[in-house]
Amino acid sequence: MKLPPTLSSAERAAAGAKAIEARRERAFVKSALASGEISLFDLFQDTRYCILRMKLMDALISVPGVGQKRVDLIFERTGISKRRRIGGVGAKQIELLRKEFLLMKTPPSVGKLIVVSGPSGVGKSTITNQLKNQKNFWVSVSATTRAIRAGEKANQDYLFVSDEQFDQMIKNNEFLEWAQFTGAKYGTPVKPVKEALAKGLNVVLEIELNGARQIRKNSPEALLVFIEPPSWAELENRLTNRGTESAQSLEMRLEKAKEELNAASEFDFVLVNTKVEEVVEELVSLALR
Numbered sequence: 608m609k610l611p612p613t614l615s616s617a618e619r620a621a622a623g624a625k626a627i628e629a630r631r632e633r634a635f636v637k638s639a640l641a642s643g644e645i646s647l648f649d650l651f652q653d654t655r656y657c658i659l660r661m662k663l664m665d666a667l668i669s670v671p672g673v674g675q676k677r678v679d680l681i682f683e684r685t686g687i688s689k690r691r692r693i694g695g696v697g698a699k700q701i702e703l704l705r706k707e708f709l710l711m712k713t714p715p716s717v718g719k720l721i722v723v724s725g726p727s728g729v730g731k732s733t734i735t736n737q738l739k740n741q742k743n744f745w746v747s748v749s750a751t752t753r754a755i756r757a758g759e760k761a762n763q764d765y766l767f768v769s770d771e772q773f774d775q776m777i778k779n780n781e782f783l784e785w786a787q788f789t790g791a792k793y794g795t796p797v798k799p800v801k802e803a804l805a806k807g808l809n810v811v812l813e814i815e816l817n818g819a820r821q822i823r824k825n826s827p828e829a830l831l832v833f834i835e836p837p838s839w840a841e842l843e844n845r846l847t848n849r850g851t852e853s854a855q856s857l858e859m860r861l862e863k864a865k866e867e868l869n870a871a872s873e874f875d876f877v878l879v880n881t882k883v884e885e886v887v888e889e890l891v892s893l894a895l896r
Contacts, residue, residue, distance in 0.1 A: 629657035636661070640669040647708070650693050651701055659694030666693060672742075676892035681707050718743070718808040719894055720800070720826055724819040725834035726864030727789075728846035730880045732764075734834065735813045737887045744894070745808040747800055750776065753791035766796070784814065784821035789859045793818065809894045816867045819874070830893060833874035837881050 639645045667678045685703040750766040785794030836842040
């Protein structure tokens with residue numbers, strides 16, 4: 608077995624300095640990718656050895672709007688190895704990557720209907736609010752008969768209507784789905800949903816279990832996603848600490864939560880809300896499939 612060459616102290620110091628400089632240059636490139644100063648495809652024209660040895664995965668995840676889930680999807684679709692380095696990406700593979708990035712920027716001819724459901728306090732509203740900032744996503748605003756809460760805005764968080772108005776909307780077939788939950792009625796107005804889908808937007812519905820079941824029956828092409836808490840104790844803490852419920856309402860929501868958690872298997876995907884940003888990233892990736 609041939610032993611590696613023995614380096615002098617000066618040679619080791621030079622090699623160490625070279626490695627530090629290479630790491631510095633790669634960090635600079637990642638920062639430039641993240642800020643949009645350069646594109647991924649600029650790297651394939653770079654002749655520096657430290658960049659040629661840079662992992663494609665590290666470069667991809669530095670691109671704005673491309674998280675780990677989307678990176679995994681890109682590798683899956685293109686068939687490129689996750690171990691591939693920038694210098695080892697061929698012309699055909701570069702073309703496949705271009706098509707993937709074009710797909711990310713181009714809205715589909717008809718958007719996807721995505722249902723986000725789960726028990727009260729699991730963080731559905733926080734998740735859907737972040738989806739509002741994602742390109743090609745539109746979050747539906749539900750109508751409700753419940754009272755407005757502190758910090759909420761009419762026509763932005765909910766369409767707050769009276770019982771009489773809600774009942775009239777039911778008679779006029781103005782809802783895609785509707786249900787009664789903890790003493791109040793909730794429904795999804797159908798007209799704005801259809802308009803958004805026709806524009807190629809991915810429409811997100813934040814609704815409860817009975818509403819999700821209606822969507823499954825009436826719109827079988829919809830993607831149903833259930834959001835679970837990390838644990839039951841965590842869910843209890845979230846509901847108790849937000850302080851928006853009476854003792855009776857809190858008890859009703861906890862009982863309802865048990866029923867909803869048992870129905871998670873009815874959904875296409877179940878995501879555990881340990882970190883909101885990760886759940887949002889997974890939802891975006893699911894919409895691209």
